[in-house]
Amino acid sequence: MSGAEQARRPEPRRRPWWLGLALAVMGALWLNGARGIASTTNYIGLGPAAIVLAVGLGLTILGVLLMLQALRGEFGTVDDEAEAPPSRRAFLFALAGVAVPLLTMQSLGFPVTAMLAFALVTHGFGSRRTILDLAIGFVLGSAAWFGFSGLGISLGGFLPLIG
Known part of the structure; x- marks a missing residue:
């Protein structure tokens, strides 16, 4: 094969199947964690474990579908050169x-857990305003804690380190 033929030949496309695998494993971890949550029901007939189960099942299914797409070559291809390939670093921050x-x-x-989770995910998506992200995460986490507490759903202590 001549050098000109090799230059025209497209490079094999990387297939980031590991993204789907990581998502499926994360879903399995959520499903496993839901086993330890009390399954008492509230006035709507769903207990606190229902959301965790739904998220875990959704993550597992989406992870398997993403892995299948990557292995078939339908995911992870960069058709437009202006589009950046998936970033492992960003994915790991979000994970x-x-x-x-x-x-x-x-x-x-x-609230503190929500603050840390929010800041890590926003950093993974490109935000570099860490202090602002931490503050927003704390406000959102506090609002969620007070909202669920008002409905009679316990999310644990507000700040267990203090009390």
Whole structure:
């Protein structure tokens, strides 16, 4: 094969199947975590584990579908050169933001956990305003905690480190 033929030949496209696998594993972790949540029901007939189960099932299904798309070559192709390929670093920041609640909810409380998760995910999406992101995450987490507490749904202590 001559050098001109090699130059015209397109490079093989990378297939980031690992993104789908990571998403499916994350969903499995959520499903496993839902087993430890009390299944008592409220006035609407759903317990606190229902949302966690729904999110875990959704993440697992989407992860498997994403993995299949990547293996078939339908995902991860860059057709427009202006479009950037998937960033592992950004994905890992977003993944850390989703994993933080699994590790810190009981020890730090809901608002602080939400603050950390929000800041990590926004950093993964390109935000570099860490202090503002932390503040927004704390406000959103506090509002969610007070909202759920008002409905009689316990998300644990507001700030367990203090009390």
